[in-house]
Amino acid sequence: xxxxxxxxxxxxxxxxxxYQDAWDFQESIFAKTVAQKIENRKSSVDQQTPTENYxxxxxxxxxxxxxxxxxxxxxxxxxxxxxxxxxxYYKINRGxxxxxxxxxxxxxxxxxxxxxxFTDIHKYxxxxxxxxxxxxxxxxxxxxxxxxxTGVWIDYIEQKNPRKICALGVKSSRWVTMxxxxxxxxxxxxxxxxxxxxxxDDKAVTSLSQELGRExxxxxxxxxxxxxxxxxxxxxxxx
Numbered sequence: 296x297x298x299x300x301x302x303x304x305x306x307x308x309x310x311x312x313x314y315q316d317a318w319d320f321q322e323s324i325f326a327k328t329v330a331q332k333i334e335n336r337k338s339s340v341d342q343q344t345p346t347e348n349y350x351x352x353x354x355x356x357x358x359x360x361x362x363x364x365x366x367x368x369x370x371x372x373x374x375x376x377x378x379x380x381x382x383x384y385y386k387i388n389r390g391x392x393x394x395x396x397x398x399x400x401x402x403x404x405x406x407x408x409x410x411x412x413f414t415d416i417h418k419y420x421x422x423x424x425x426x427x428x429x430x431x432x433x434x435x436x437x438x439x440x441x442x443x444x445t446g447v448w449i450d451y452i453e454q455k456n457p458r459k460i461c462a463l464g465v466k467s468s469r470w471v472t473m474x475x476x477x478x479x480x481x482x483x484x485x486x487x488x489x490x491x492x493x494x495x496d497d498k499a500v501t502s503l504s505q506e507l508g509r510e511x512x513x514x515x516x517x518x519x520x521x522x523x524x525x526x527x528x529x530x531x532x533x534x
Contacts, residue, residue, distance in 0.1 A: 302412065376489070399479075404475045445462070
């Protein structure tokens with residue numbers, strides 16, 4: 296059955312938000328969108344309500360999250376160690392292994408109905424990566440992909456010292472997405488020393504500030520990433 300296509304996207308900056316609160320917030324919108332799709336499938340086109348699309352930007356207090364395919368041993372801290380680091384730990388329903396979120400890191404949570412854009416998860420992941428790659432290019436940093444690995448990497452060609460600057464982990468159901476990307480802008484990279492990031496123990500993690508040797512304006516980075524997402528997905532920005 297044909298469905299109404301809606302390429303309008305609402306961007307919202309949630310600021311610093313507890314991970315559980317952000318997860319619950321995502322889940323509520325995700326569930327509402329999936330429910331709307333199910334209802335639309337029962338209706339003729341003229342009776343359907345277009346599904347809405349969102350991209351949320353957020354920073355989290357120190358937190359480690361483990362995806363469905365991850366191994367708990369990739370977290371190198373026990374409960375006491377987590378408390379000493381003032382960090383929390385969650386097992387979550389995205390793909391991927393373990394990662395860290397914290398202040399100074401730009402986390403993006405697109406909740407998109409891919410039926411409004413394209414139904415291809417591989418393409419979806421590659422476009423999220425491309426938005427970060429193009430943003431880094433604006434800072435004269437060449438970044439790209441490493442075959443067989445998700446995310447965005449520096450020194451991805453010769454791989455003498457490959458280092459990840461952006462991690463990805465998504466979930467989708469009925470072509471509705473949640474979770475997303477974590478772009479290291481100005482985070483405290485020492486927190487990555489407490490995990491085997493994404494289960495990869497032979498490659499380093501970096502940040503935009505470390506590569507540039509200076510702190511970067513996070514709001515400026517958000518605007519660049521936002522603009523690239525709009526262009527790559529051919530979105531229509533709405534308030």
